[in-house]
Amino acid sequence: MNEEITKIIDCLKEGLQEDPSTIVFGKLNDGFAGIHEEADSLKLGKYYDLLQLTNGARCGDIDLWSYSELERNQYVLSDMQDEEESWLSIGQILYEPLLMNRFDGNVYKLDEDGTTMNGFGELDFFMQNVVFGSGYCKVIPDSEQDDWFLFLKKKGIISD
Numbered sequence: 132m133n134e135e136i137t138k139i140i141d142c143l144k145e146g147l148q149e150d151p152s153t154i155v156f157g158k159l160n161d162g163f164a165g166i167h168e169e170a171d172s173l174k175l176g177k178y179y180d181l182l183q184l185t186n187g188a189r190c191g192d193i194d195l196w197s198y199s200e201l202e203r204n205q206y207v208l209s210d211m212q213d214e215e216e217s218w219l220s221i222g223q224i225l226y227e228p229l230l231m232n233r234f235d236g237n238v239y240k241l242d243e244d245g246t247t248m249n250g251f252g253e254l255d256f257f258m259q260n261v262v263f264g265s266g267y268c269k270v271i272p273d274s275e276q277d278d279w280f281l282f283l284k285k286k287g288i289i290s291d
Contacts, residue, residue: 132181132255132258133259136184136255136259136263137184139259139263140159140184140185143159143263143283143286143288144185146282146285147159153278156191156282157189157191157279157282158188158189159185159188159190160186160187160188160197161186162182162183162184162185162186163182163186163197164183166198173201173202174216174219175201175219175233176219176231176233177231177236177254178231178254181195181254182197182198187200188262190262190263190279191267191271191277191278192224192225192271192277192279193222193223193229193262193267193271193279194222194223194224195222195262196220196221196222201219204220207230208220208230210245217233217234218231218233219233221238224240224270224271225271227241227242227243229241230248235253236253237251237252237254238252238254238257240270251270263283267280267283267289
């Protein structure tokens with residue numbers, strides 16, 4: 132993860148802790164450092180770096196799996212046949228699977244039909260521009276009134 136994302140996560144963690152009512156729409160867990168040996172078994176790739184900053188997150192309508200949730204959420208890959216080893220299910224957007232290519236770190240949303248993928252770019256780009264940026268509006272309907280989006284604005288992460 133780049134330094135900018137680390138700063139954003141630290142700022143947002145602080146803001147979420149200041150106001151307990153934010154638990155409804157946002158949660159950035161403490162980072163998880165206990166996966167050094169196990170990282171190879173799940174082939175976490177770039178997701179490993181994110182888990183060290185926040186071990187799972189709820190960012191409005193975007194959920195990112197914690198390390199303990201990863202294994203049980205890989206079932207969404209079962210229909211991908213030959214390509215299953217290339218992918219890691221890392222979360223969901225509005226209950227649609229969020230996948231990361233293990234080899235290049237690019238993030239995709241698997242649509243309802245289970246075959247169409249919408250790409251968001253590399254994990255750092257996705258985090259900075261979609262999860263924590265104005266790109267959130269492009270993937271979440273009616274986001275202008277979304278609590279997470281308003282929180283990002285309030286904390287100065289997104290400008291008006």
